Amino acid sequence: MPPLDTPNQKSVAVIGAGWAGLAAAHTLQQHNIRVHVFEQSHTLGGRARKVHSRKLGRTIDNGQHLLIGAYSETLALMQALGLDEKEQFLRLPLDISTLNQDFRLCLKSALPAPLDFLLALLGARGLPFTDKCKLIRALISLKRQKWQVPQAQTVGNWLRQEKQTPFLYQAFWEPLCIATLNTHTDKASMQLFARVLQHSTDAGKQASDFLIPRVDLSALWAEKLSAEITIAYGKSIQSIQMTSTGYQIDGWDVEGVILATPPTQCAKIMASLPGSENQPALMKALQQFSFNPILTITLELEKNWDLPLPLYLLKTDNPQQDPGQWLFMRSRFMKDTSKSARPEITIVISQASEWLDKDKTEIIRLAIEQLARQAPANLPLPGVTAWDIITEKRATFSAEPGLQRLPNPTAWPGLYLAGDWTDTGFPGVLEGAVKSGQLAARLLAQHLTS
Numbered sequence: 001m002p003p004l005d006t007p008n009q010k011s012v013a014v015i016g017a018g019w020a021g022l023a024a025a026h027t028l029q030q031h032n033i034r035v036h037v038f039e040q041s042h043t044l045g046g047r048a049r050k051v052h053s054r055k056l057g058r059t060i061d062n063g064q065h066l067l068i069g070a071y072s073e074t075l076a077l078m079q080a081l082g083l084d085e086k087e088q089f090l091r092l093p094l095d096i097s098t099l100n101q102d103f104r105l106c107l108k109s110a111l112p113a114p115l116d117f118l119l120a121l122l123g124a125r126g127l128p129f130t131d132k133c134k135l136i137r138a139l140i141s142l143k144r145q146k147w148q149v150p151q152a153q154t155v156g157n158w159l160r161q162e163k164q165t166p167f168l169y170q171a172f173w174e175p176l177c178i179a180t181l182n183t184h185t186d187k188a189s190m191q192l193f194a195r196v197l198q199h200s201t202d203a204g205k206q207a208s209d210f211l212i213p214r215v216d217l218s219a220l221w222a223e224k225l226s227a228e229i230t231i232a233y234g235k236s237i238q239s240i241q242m243t244s245t246g247y248q249i250d251g252w253d254v255e256g257v258i259l260a261t262p263p264t265q266c267a268k269i270m271a272s273l274p275g276s277e278n279q280p281a282l283m284k285a286l287q288q289f290s291f292n293p294i295l296t297i298t299l300e301l302e303k304n305w306d307l308p309l310p311l312y313l314l315k316t317d318n319p320q321q322d323p324g325q326w327l328f329m330r331s332r333f334m335k336d337t338s339k340s341a342r343p344e345i346t347i348v349i350s351q352a353s354e355w356l357d358k359d360k361t362e363i364i365r366l367a368i369e370q371l372a373r374q375a376p377a378n379l380p381l382p383g384v385t386a387w388d389i390i391t392e393k394r395a396t397f398s399a400e401p402g403l404q405r406l407p408n409p410t411a412w413p414g415l416y417l418a419g420d421w422t423d424t425g426f427p428g429v430l431e432g433a434v435k436s437g438q439l440a441a442r443l444l445a446q447h448l449t450s
């Protein structure tokens, strides 16, 4: 680590090198503040990172991620780092299809948002006309309410209020809610879901575009940034000390700190600070989050599976037999798949609590059967030559109504919180993490100049 103090340059610490911490580090650096990142693991990216799969003998992601065009701060940050969006992502207009395309919703029209979305709904394949009308009516009423609903309302309550049919619930709303909030409709916060719907349907022409990473998640932008900042890996920070000029962390003196770790770690670290015993509400709020798992299956195939789209919605008619919710044709969009490597697909199981205790081989068997059953007759699933499953037990916080999301500032001067769990208005997503990190950094920069 280089020396901390150079004349006139303030120095601060960021704890946690997930997307929130790294976005904070980037913003601080732009304010000409020297920043030192402490990360407990040896990889950048936190919950969106690369991992080594021993079973497959190569690097994969800890979980398939999908970004959307509305992630404006993330895209701007990547641009500021000099990264070319086309190199990093496959961008395509919203297109949700089952494997045999008996359900398909795709945005093709040149009309402005939200008309393009309404037209896509009207033209969607596999939805009865009356259901389309009900769905559109529900969205229009939400827009009329300026995407605001009672704070205590769940998505399930709202669907009942809007008289959505069981078919719509099963074929459209439940998969969408689980994919975006990682929480079942009967538990999920309608306010957060309304925000997601607003972003996807009413936030401009390209806001609903899908952006599928073409490189591994750590390489998407974190590794580019890491060349410009100081990162101490393998440093699990358990406490920080207050000093007359700021804080001391792991022997380093800094003038401000951003805690960009999950909330329970923040509570642990802050417990070491003077006056923490006078912050019972804060400590309680940090402990109240519960988390939902996501499982990601990678299957290596003996040959290419020539399906035309890069991702598919999988049917989960029988939840006990059909684990997969989304299928990504990884070899179609990943940039660095070497010619000799076998084709690869990933299957995402969000809100996967009921699968955690199941035998992994059994999950793979069911997933393969599910794909084989749903594949078009002329394009059967090729043989599977190898597989891996990554379990992220605490993938995202459970996005329930009444959850108290915390602001970035704390009671301690120069100490700020960042993370997708702070009060971002988003569910637990990448854009929320980036925005939270950037805001914490701007507040810290202001504090240092005040």
Ligand SMILES: Cc1cc2nc3c(=O)[nH]c(=O)nc-3n(C[C@H](O)[C@H](O)[C@H](O)COP(=O)(O)OP(=O)(O)OC[C@H]3O[C@@H](n4cnc5c(N)ncnc54)[C@H](O)[C@@H]3O)c2cc1C
Pocket (backbone or CB within 6 Å): 015, 016, 017, 018, 019, 020, 021, 038, 039, 040, 041, 045, 046, 047, 048, 062, 063, 064, 065, 066, 067, 235, 236, 237, 238, 260, 261, 262, 265, 294, 295, 296, 392, 394, 395, 396, 418, 419, 420, 421, 428, 429, 430, 431, 433
């Ligand atoms: C499988 C999976 C799929 C997902 N899919 C999507 C998706 O498709 N689209 C989307 O937008 N979002 C998705 N998400 C959510 C997204 O990954 C998160 O919202 C985002 O990564 C959170 O970033 P963060 O920086 O807030 O937190 P984290 O990534 O959790 O970062 C916290 C960092 O702090 C470090 N740390 C913790 N304690 C300490 C300590 N004591 N000292 C030092 N370092 C510490 C951790 O190692 C970690 O690097 C998914 C998440 C998972 C797990």
